[in-house]
Amino acid sequence: MHPAIPHLIELQRVDHQIALLRAELDSFPKRIVEADAKLKGARAELAAVKETQTQGIAERKKLEFEVQQWKDRARKYRDQSGAVKTNESFKALQHEIANADAEVAKAEDRQLEVMMTSEDLDRRVRLAESRLKEAEQTVAAERKEIHAQGTEKKKQLEVVLAERERIIVPVPEDLRELYARIAKRHNGTAMAEARDGQCRGCGMRVLPHILQELRTETNEEVFRCESCGLILYTLEPIPVANPAGGSMNASSAASTNH
Numbered sequence: 001m002h003p004a005i006p007h008l009i010e011l012q013r014v015d016h017q018i019a020l021l022r023a024e025l026d027s028f029p030k031r032i033v034e035a036d037a038k039l040k041g042a043r044a045e046l047a048a049v050k051e052t053q054t055q056g057i058a059e060r061k062k063l064e065f066e067v068q069q070w071k072d073r074a075r076k077y078r079d080q081s082g083a084v085k086t087n088e089s090f091k092a093l094q095h096e097i098a099n100a101d102a103e104v105a106k107a108e109d110r111q112l113e114v115m116m117t118s119e120d121l122d123r124r125v126r127l128a129e130s131r132l133k134e135a136e137q138t139v140a141a142e143r144k145e146i147h148a149q150g151t152e153k154k155k156q157l158e159v160v161l162a163e164r165e166r167i168i169v170p171v172p173e174d175l176r177e178l179y180a181r182i183a184k185r186h187n188g189t190a191m192a193e194a195r196d197g198q199c200r201g202c203g204m205r206v207l208p209h210i211l212q213e214l215r216t217e218t219n220e221e222v223f224r225c226e227s228c229g230l231i232l233y234t235l236e237p238i239p240v241a242n243p244a245g246g247s248m249n250a251s252s253a254a255s256t257n258h
């Protein structure tokens with residue numbers, strides 16, 4: 001195979017690492033947004049319960065006022081009833097008093113309901129508050145973790161980028177360009193192993209004479225898969241051609257190769 005192929009294989013290895021690290025780093029801002037969304041949810045929940053609680057308090061004040069108003073009215077009618085001259089006016093006043101008393105009772109019933117609801121709301125507010133507190137702690141820890149991971153990944157990326165610089169040095173310029181061009185077209189992959197007579201990039205058959213060339217140390221040519229165009233390399237030992245059977249099956253001795 002071409003003498004630069006081992007360097008290109010290494011280059012491919014670090015380029016895949018670089019792509020992976022970059023993808024992970026790209027996902028961090030999204031992960032932070034997702035973590036913060038939990039906090040937003042808990043805050044909204046608390047705000048909603050508090051809003052209902054505030055409405056309940058306003059309702060209680062209104063009812064207190066109503067009760068007082070009807071009580072005052074009933075008292076006023078009672079005071080008046082001592083001074084009425086006619087039976088009819090007296091009856092009318094009695095009617096008003098009964099009505100006001102009924103309104104007092106109604107408002108007091110409603111007051112009781114609101115008070116019971118408000119106890120429930122107080123509990124819900126406390127629950128929402130503790131949930132928010134919990135979410136704040138969780139999210140703070142998550143953010144810290146994401147930042148720590150980000151710092152770590154950035155460091156790893158720097159190391160791998162430096163490694164790439166070293167690896168690419170012995171690769172001739174034309175091959176660098178070819179590699180970059182193919183990688184760009186194939187989602188970051190430019191190299192494909194030829195194994196078991198197949199291109200591992202696309203699964204197409206690799207012709208036996210090309211396989212043989214790939215393993216020939218004196219070969220200075222670069223072979224590309226006819227189907228997918230990736231640069232081929234092989235880690236397999238070349239099967240010894242069987243002149244009698246002409247079988248191209250690799251022998252099991254192939255497994256000793258690294």
Ligand SMILES: [Zn+2]
Pocket residue numbers: 192199200201202203204225226227228229230
């Ligand atoms: Zn292929």
